[in-house]
Amino acid sequence: MSSKIQITPRRSHERGHADHGWLKTFHTWSFASYHDSHFDKGFGCLRVINEDRVQPTTGFGTHSHSEYEIFSYIIDGELQHQDSMGNTEIIHRGEVQFTSAGTGIQHSEYNVNKSDWVHFIQIWVKPNQSKLKPSYTTKQWSDEEKLNKLCLLIDDIKNCNAKTIAIHAPLSMFASILQPNNSIKHVFKRTKGYIHLIMRSGYDVRNGAKIRIGQDIILEEGDGAFINCEELNTELSIENIGSINVEFLLFDLE
Template identity: 85%
Template sequence: MSSTVKITPRRSQERGHADHGWLKSFHTWSFASYYDSRFDKGFGCLRVMNEDRVQPTTGFGTHPHSEYEIFSYIVDGELQHKDSMGNKEIIHRGEVQFTSAGTGIQHSEYNVNKSLWVHFIQIWVKPNQSKLKPSYTTKHWSDEEKLNKMCLLIDDVDSCNVKTIAIHAPLSMFASILQPNKSIKHVFKRPKGYIHLVMRTGYDVKNGAEIRIGQNVILHEGDGAFINCDELNSEFSIENISSINAEFLLFDLE
């Protein structure tokens, strides 16, 4: 790892947590009733990152959004999306549902499955343009496309390609599934980064995946880390040091 990279862990147990029965949510930054002055504005253009589990036949009723680019990375289960633009579909594992709220939309997110909880990561990004025309898209990536690779899912509209989702912000989001004893590297093209290790195995993180980032920082499931680069093109390493697959999201951003 380049010596110009500074890593600051954000431990899972330090996140905000809400248990509403039907919804169990962890908040990486200040959100709803959880407030921490250190994390009141997110990180860079990232504003919200919640790791949510919604019980069967429940969900978020119709509610408004504007200005933010809002997307959900489905880990397990099914999530039904409906919005005021006329979009309605059920999103499954491997899919990213992306909404540019722009001048304003209303949507709902509902777990229509009768027996399985849905587990997803919801992310809000502040775009670099105001009053965008609302839009919606969904794309799917298989586990194979992420296996021991940095799979690019979302990229700045000025540099993205047809395989990725375009966002109006200086941000790239990657996903990866690392097998045990495998490692991978990323070279940052922007000054900031954030990594989040998904809580695939549930709430007992002692039996979950572990990764080593940089030279000596260990993350357990649910943990994240702020990454600050003093120089562009700084190299960052991720290694799976556990006996099970480790799934993570990595953001390269300003």
């Protein structure tokens, strides 16, 4: 492996996990009742990556947030968002629901479907400005836009365009659906990165998707990896070495 990049896996089984019946959740870092001193404060400006599944007709009741930029990447199912800014929307696969909590908002997230669970990734980022005016946006990307490429979904407000969601932080988030025997490369604009493989196959990942990152790090569904670059413009290769499509999120951040 090149000396310019250090990759440290965060295995799925090492994450915090809770099964509340209506909610099955995995926490990459310390969150709620899960605490791990080694994974206490996130990574760079990333503070939370939770992989959640919510039972039909249940969800998170109205609760408050402030300061953080909070967004959900919908994998399967439907998630209804309601907030104190007057927004009410049902989010589907391929959509990202983004809230800049700023000086404070209240919202709820509810699975209104009567038969299907909703599966989504919830992400919190610490913005580089305090007391922002709360705001809300949703954008959608098709599977085709992510197929065998890195699709930019979220970018620093200093660099973003109309196709992406703006965030007040030095962070870019990409999504990809990589087919077997395909590979892609990413050149980091910053010195940190994180990759998360989505658990599309459920809880038994023995026959799930697999990727190789760098020269020799193998990740399975639910796994993640910390990426530290010694210099800017460091290149990372990502290869699907399994027999099924793999869906993952890649963060380029400080």
